[in-house]
Amino acid sequence: MLTDRATVDLPVRRVLPELVGALRDAGSAVLVSPPGTGKTTLVPLALADALTGRIVVAEPRRVAVRAAARRMAALLGEPVGGTVGYTVRGERRVGPTTRVEVVTTGVLVRRLQRDPELPGTAAVVLDEVHERQLDSDLALAFTLDVRAALRPELRLLAASATAQAGRLAALLEPAGGAPVITAPSALHPVDVVWAPPPRPVDAPHGLRVDPRLLDHVADTVRRALRDDDGDVLVFLPGAGEIAAVERRLADPTAPVRVISLHGRQSAERQDEALRAGPERRVVLATAVAESSLTVPGVRVVVDAGLARVPRTDHARGLGALVTVAVSRAGAEQRAGRAGREAPGRVYRCWSAAQHERLPPHAEPEIAIADLTGFALQLACWGTPDGTGLALPDPPPGAPFDLARHTLAALGAIDGDGRVTPRGRQIAAVGAPPRLARALLDGAAATGTRRAAEVVALLAEDVAGGSGGDLVAIWRGLRAGTHPAAARWRAEVRRLAEAAPRDEPDRRGLPDDLAAGLVVGLAYPERLGRVRQPGGRTYLMAGGTAAELPPASALAGATWLAVAAADRPPGRRDAQIRLAAVVDEATAREAGAPLLGTDEEVAWSDEDVVAREVTRLGAIALVDRPLHRPDPTLVAAALLDGLRRTNLALLNWTAGARALRERLAFCRQALGEPWPRVDDEALLDGATRWLGPELAAARRRADLARADVAGALRRLLPWPQAARLDEVAPERLTVPSGSRVRIDYTDPAAPVLAVKVQEAFGWRTAPRIADGRVPVLLHLLSPAGRPVAVTRDLASFWATGYPQVRAELRGRYPRHPWPEDPTTATPTRRAQPRRG
Structure with a gap:
């Protein structure tokens, strides 16, 4: 048996009989297993022993897939690709004897879409479901749907270190809840050391992390190396912070090797971090090391307490990575890395009081991420709005509606939200829908290879340190000098194969225009034109302003295709992180759906402006005077001018003002049906009382000649008009x-x-x-x-x-001052002077 060959003794081994029995009897189960208990390695082997067919294990990250497969293969004394294999995007190592296959959740979702019955698969293990990535949610919902409708014999196990077991069990089995099996905790205790910075540091802001915190993290690492044994695993939010701390720790005389582990690295570099070496190591890692894999030799964890998560500005169509505090569940996951092989210690770079204020769990991706790919997967599954699927959380309304609008613009779904043949073609590429569209449509103009290269660059997020110049990064990737070159080349091969046919380059476009065209096809609303010649600020077609970083080589270009931009908190304009130079012709081609010519009649510069405008979204390309504008549009523009000026466009003569005041008195004294004549009421009813004047006017001067008093009288019903002089005499x-x-x-x-x-x-x-x-x-x-x-x-x-x-009476002796004015004769003249 496979579990007998894997002789390692881990806590989950004690619950394997119960777990296998639960899956046999109930068909689905929840496994709650803390870090280091062996759920990722021993459980799949036990299921392979008990069930006939392949066991598919889905992990949320590629590095975890490779690590889990290699660990299981090593326990069996075999190479990867034998009993245990793996599949990630662009790489597959399985063979005819493979019984356990580890895949990413994205691979599992696409496999379910191609063949929902999963022939030959006996069980699906969804690992780390607590991370709540979009693909994880979809994989869970789709697999449950397959069990209910097609394959009730397919076993499903949801495994997590920090799962909300009751809620998950109810999702798996609504009738009575799936069985919940809890593995005992890892045997090795982890001491917690609260190590906040000695002086206050600024909270993270967007992508910025206070350098003083990074100084403190480096100091804490030195403390751990001095006071503790074993390798040190350091959690930082991103590759930039890893590089910064690596520089701070640089010491050629120290007998310690500092290595990094993050998602931008090649598979070889990631695998290197997962192999113990002869010397002591400091492993600087992002959240990829939180779960599903063991970094061997680690006895100490230093946690900066930060995480980097995606945020989507749905109103502007911009994505952003922001730095946030780690959740309490995430902090527990990180601490558990120190106790996997022996007793350990975690240094938390915050206080115990701050820990209590951390959020209990990280936000699920469905609440914060771009939902375009998620919506396309639902449409391909035949459930455009997710109705009837066991999704852990429903998609939020406005972001989901925006995602479906984007898919409709791409031609991926029809008016009812159902997937189109074009949508299935986009989904088959295995890339975000916008990038898949850019590959499919860009291949004809730039050639399949170049389109695949640019799309792979966009998909791999390799913009760091480039000054925003996409073409410069492209050249570095081609030359192999960029650190992500190996991973990029593998993705290029995969995308080129996913394209429908090998399109040659028929246009002869230079690289900058080819890159800009592909970027523009992916993000037409981010095509931008410089606002001031030679400047760094651009108006994008979507209406958002975006600024290049200082000293960018792209500054001064008239047109840009912006591949990546985000709006830092507190900033009005977006910041361009990656872009390519284009010309207007290329911008027009890439943004063709946003091109349009309209007659625009509007109030501008204190008068009616009528023009014919050709626009690329919010960018005016051609502007010509319109000599015979539509009178209704002119009237609407003048009405807008009235609103903006609070009726000051009208010539309020003394008579008009007096009439308005009399009408206001009648309304005050008698109420309905006497009309309101305050500014708000007059503006709301302008088409009624000022209609003929608006219809006849063509510009501001025409309206200034209007008879305002005569127009106001139109507000009066006939009986009131006849009585106005009686009720409110002049x-x-x-x-x-x-x-x-x-x-x-x-x-x-x-x-x-x-x-x-x-x-x-x-x-x-x-x-x-x-x-x-x-x-x-x-x-x-x-x-x-x-x-x-x-x-x-x-x-x-x-x-x-x-x-x-x-x-x-003494001051005005010529005027009468009778003792009884009620009986005196009134007069408006003084008495004449006596001669």
């Missing part, structure tokens, strides 16, 4: 016979300003609005200065007037 006749204008500036308090002598005989203030509102009297001296403000005229005559009379 003038009132005062006792002297004068007709005095009422000031309606304040609709709550209309004012009548009248000289005291002209009001003699009035006992009460006059009323308007059907007698509801008394006017506010401003009683004036003979010189026109206010001496009293009142609505209660009787009270003024009785108490205020005597004092006014006493103060003013």
